[in-house]
Amino acid sequence: MRTFLAVAAAKGWELHQMDVHNAFLHGELDEEVYMQMPLGFASPTPGKVCRLRKSLYGLRQAPKCWFAKLAAAQTSYGFKQSYSDYSLFTYEAQHIQLNVLVYVDGLIISGNDGMVV
Numbered sequence: 163m164r165t166f167l168a169v170a171a172a173k174g175w176e177l178h179q180m181d182v183h184n185a186f187l188h189g190e191l192d193e194e195v196y197m198q199m200p201l202g203f204a205s206p207t208p209g210k211v212c213r214l215r216k217s218l219y220g221l222r223q224a225p226k227c228w229f230a231k232l233a234a235a236q237t238s239y240g241f242k243q244s245y246s247d248y249s250l251f252t253y254e255a256q257h258i259q260l261n262v263l264v265y266v267d268g269l270i271i272s273g274n275d276g277m278v279v
Contacts, residue, residue, distance in 0.1 A: 163270070166250070166263045170272040178271040185267035189217035189227020225266070232264065 170177050196211045197218075217224040233243060236251045241262065244250040253260040260273035 163263065163265060166261065166270060166272070170261075173274065175272045175274055180269045180271065182267050182269070185228050186217055186219050186221070186224035189224055189229075189231055191215060191217055191223060191227060193223075195221065195223070228267070229264065236262065 167177070191214055195214045197214060198211060199205055200212075214221075217227045229249075233248075233251075237243060239253070240255070241251040241253045241260075244252065249264040251262040251264070253262075258273065258275045260271070260275070263270045263272075
């Protein structure tokens with residue numbers, strides 16, 4: 163993160179920070195995960211469980227699932243994922259350069275064109 167900020171400062175680029183408040187609720191689960199029925203939910207048959215299709219906060223797989231979905235979306239828009247830092251995505255077209263750094267449930271966005279950023 164320090165290197166990302168240092169490069170942006172050296173080049174005089176604008177920085178924007180964005181928090182994704184419900185980030186971990188957007189991930190699709192690849193494996194079967196079950197949980198007990200939530201409190202207050204009445205089931206006609208005792209002993210039933212819920213199968214999760216999407217991740218929840220507190221689920222170990224939640225950060226991985228969200229990042230996989232975000233990375234797929236970024237690459238579909240033409241961003242390239244860095245091989246040295248998987249949380250860094252870059253986009254270059256003509257004279258525009260845009261960088262996105264992902265950390266936990268937030269993004270730092272920087273680039274050479276204020277109209278795009």
